[in-house]
Amino acid sequence: xxxxxxxxxxxxxxxxxxxxxxxxxxxxxxxxxxxxxxxxxxxxxxxxxxxxxxxxxxxxxxxxxxxxxxxxxxxxxxxxxxxxxxxxxxxxxxxxxxxxxxxxxxxxxxxxxx
Amino acid sequence: xxxxxxxxxxxxxxxxxxxxxxxxxxxxxxxxxxxxxxxxxxxxxxxxxxxxxxxxxxxxxxxxxxxxxxxxxxxxxxxxxxxxxxxxxxxxxxxxxxxxxxxxxxxxxxxxxx
Numbered sequence: 001x002x003x004x005x006x007x008x009x010x011x012x013x014x015x016x017x018x019x020x021x022x023x024x025x026x027x028x029x030x031x032x033x034x035x036x037x038x039x040x041x042x043x044x045x046x047x048x049x050x051x052x053x054x055x056x057x058x059x060x061x062x063x064x065x066x067x068x069x070x071x072x073x074x075x076x077x078x079x080x081x082x083x084x085x086x087x088x089x090x091x092x093x094x095x096x097x098x099x100x101x102x103x104x105x106x107x108x109x110x111x112x113x114x
Numbered sequence: 115x116x117x118x119x120x121x122x123x124x125x126x127x128x129x130x131x132x133x134x135x136x137x138x139x140x141x142x143x144x145x146x147x148x149x150x151x152x153x154x155x156x157x158x159x160x161x162x163x164x165x166x167x168x169x170x171x172x173x174x175x176x177x178x179x180x181x182x183x184x185x186x187x188x189x190x191x192x193x194x195x196x197x198x199x200x201x202x203x204x205x206x207x208x209x210x211x212x213x214x215x216x217x218x219x220x221x222x223x224x225x226x227x228x
Contacts, residue, residue: 032214043204043219051214089157093214100145100208100215101172106156
């Protein structure tokens, strides 16, 4: 069956370090992969989208890589700050039949400590 | 900008009661979605509407019905609530385009079924 895996254990890092979150998937070849941020009590907020033919995408302190051979995306936050503490979700486009439907991973909680 | 607005924010129901969750977006988006989010399960698609007048089932549609009232509004109805439907429900919308459009989420309705 199709599966999206994100590390369920929280990631604790020190302020100023680079946080790296992983999204692995099996049994599918998505055209797009998206990353979202979710704060407690709020809905997810879109951060970045990367296409299958793109290796890397950057936006300010954020960087996403997409390796379709390994079936893996890495999400990096450089110079992390306590305000980056949140749960980060990856989502694959078209897993359940195409179009704009997304299938989400369970998310990884990031805690940035002073 | 309001974005995606969900009402109510919180609700407690008794088993067997019915309820309609409301969602409205002011971004002129074509597609709208209903998800539920449960601990350890991630976001799961219940129903979606690619455009006004069309709806289709997602991953977990049983026990729910939807209505795309107009381009702005997409409601989710529980006809006979069950404790298994206790969850946080999110509505989302996305702009026109066949692939890879980011989704914009509301802040959720927290629903408890006793």
